Amino acid sequence: MRHDLRHVVQQSPTKWTADLRRSLTASAIAASNTIEGYRVDPVDVADLLDGERDAVDASEENKAETLAYQQTMTYIQSLWDVPDFTYSKELLNALHWMLQGHHHPHRPAGRWRRKAIFIxxxxxxxxxxxxGPHEDDVPGLMAELIDWLNQGDLQADPLVRAAMAHLNLVKIHPWTDGNGRMSRSLQTLLIAREGVLAPEFSSIEEWLGLPGNTWEYYKVLREVGGPVYSPQRDALPWIRLNLRAYHEQTQRVQHRVKRSTDCWLTLAEHTERFHLAERQITALHEVAMVGRVRRSRYERAEALSNQQAVRDIQALTKAGLLTPVGNTKGRYYTAGPAFPADVLRxxxxxxxxTDPYQQ
Known part of the structure; x- marks a missing residue:
C-alpha cells in the first residue's frame, strides 16, 4: 500500500501534492498536540504554519505549542533523505529544545532530566x-537506545523497529516534559528514513490523535510498560496496535489523495466555463479540501504579489465561486453559490x- 501510494504521489501534479503535504503535516501536529491537551483545529494549525498567528482563534499557549511542534516536525521532515545521517544525543536534545525551549528554564529543555518522573x-x-527509571540511569539508557537506533536490529522490519523506538523512548522518559511528542516524532523519523514515503505521508500521529485511538494508545502503553520501567515485558500488544495504526492511516491517506486528485482534475475541467487562470485552481482546491482559503495563503502558494492575489480573489468572489467570511484581519473565503457542486461532492x-487484522 505504501509503495503504491508513493507512486501515486510522485506522479501527481506538484501544486496539489504540496497542498496535501501541508494538510497532512497540520493534521499530524494538531493530533499529537491534542493528545497532550493542546487543542487547535487542523485548519487553524495550517494557518499558523503560514504565519497567520493573529488570525487564528486559539489561546496563546496553544499557538506556542503548535508552532514549537511545527518547528520540530519541519526539521524532522528535512532529515528523511540525508545520506550521512546518524542518531545522537545532540540530535535528540536539539529536537527537544525546538519542542520545549520556550518553557526553559521553568521546564528545562534540551537535556536529560535530573529528577524523578511520574505519570x-x-x-x-x-x-x-x-x-520512569531513576534519573542517574537515564544517560546510560539513552546511550544504549541511540546505539540501537544506529546499529541495532537493522534487518528488522522498519515499521516494527520504528514502533519499538517510540516505546523505548517514551518509557525511558528522558526529559521533564514533551516525551510523548518526542517519541511519536522519533517514530515518524524512523519510518521516513526507510525511504518509502516522505514524513508527511508516513506519520501515524493523526491516527493516534483520534479520540478512541488515543484511549487505546494509552491503554496499550500501560499494559506493555507496566507501573515502573521494565523493558523485559512483552511488547506484542504494542506492535499489534502500531501495525493496525500504520495500515488504517495509510488507508486514510490513500482516500485523501484520491479525493484531492479528483477535485483538482474536476476543477481543471471548469477553467474555461469560469474563465479561470490555472493558478486560481489552487485557491478553489483548498476550499474544496479543507473548507476555506486565506488570501495570504493563496499569495504564498502561487508566489504572487499582494496585488495579484487580491485581484484573483476578488475575481473569484465576483464570479460567485468564493464567499468572504470575517473582517479584514481574520478574513477567509469559503465556497460561494457558484462553486461547482460536483467538486464539493x-x-x-x-x-x-477497515482493520485488516480483525478476525
Whole structure:
C-alpha cells in the first residue's frame, strides 16, 4: 500500500501534492498536540504554519505549542533523505529544545532530566500510573537506545523497529516534559528514513490523535510498560496496535489523495466555463479540501504579489465561486453559490476504514 501510494504521489501534479503535504503535516501536529491537551483545529494549525498567528482563534499557549511542534516536525521532515545521517544525543536534545525551549528554564529543555518522573492517572493527580527509571540511569539508557537506533536490529522490519523506538523512548522518559511528542516524532523519523514515503505521508500521529485511538494508545502503553520501567515485558500488544495504526492511516491517506486528485482534475475541467487562470485552481482546491482559503495563503502558494492575489480573489468572489467570511484581519473565503457542486461532492465523498487484522 505504501509503495503504491508513493507512486501515486510522485506522479501527481506538484501544486496539489504540496497542498496535501501541508494538510497532512497540520493534521499530524494538531493530533499529537491534542493528545497532550493542546487543542487547535487542523485548519487553524495550517494557518499558523503560514504565519497567520493573529488570525487564528486559539489561546496563546496553544499557538506556542503548535508552532514549537511545527518547528520540530519541519526539521524532522528535512532529515528523511540525508545520506550521512546518524542518531545522537545532540540530535535528540536539539529536537527537544525546538519542542520545549520556550518553557526553559521553568521546564528545562534540551537535556536529560535530573529528577524523578511520574505519570499520574487521569482524574487523580495523587495516583502514580507509571514511574520512569531513576534519573542517574537515564544517560546510560539513552546511550544504549541511540546505539540501537544506529546499529541495532537493522534487518528488522522498519515499521516494527520504528514502533519499538517510540516505546523505548517514551518509557525511558528522558526529559521533564514533551516525551510523548518526542517519541511519536522519533517514530515518524524512523519510518521516513526507510525511504518509502516522505514524513508527511508516513506519520501515524493523526491516527493516534483520534479520540478512541488515543484511549487505546494509552491503554496499550500501560499494559506493555507496566507501573515502573521494565523493558523485559512483552511488547506484542504494542506492535499489534502500531501495525493496525500504520495500515488504517495509510488507508486514510490513500482516500485523501484520491479525493484531492479528483477535485483538482474536476476543477481543471471548469477553467474555461469560469474563465479561470490555472493558478486560481489552487485557491478553489483548498476550499474544496479543507473548507476555506486565506488570501495570504493563496499569495504564498502561487508566489504572487499582494496585488495579484487580491485581484484573483476578488475575481473569484465576483464570479460567485468564493464567499468572504470575517473582517479584514481574520478574513477567509469559503465556497460561494457558484462553486461547482460536483467538486464539493467529490471532496465530501465518504470512505470506510477497515482493520485488516480483525478476525
Amino acid at each position: 499520574t492517572a487521569v482524574g487523580d493527580p495523587h495516583a502514580t500510573e507509571y514511574e 467529490i471532496a465530501s465523498r465518504r470512505h470506510t476504514i
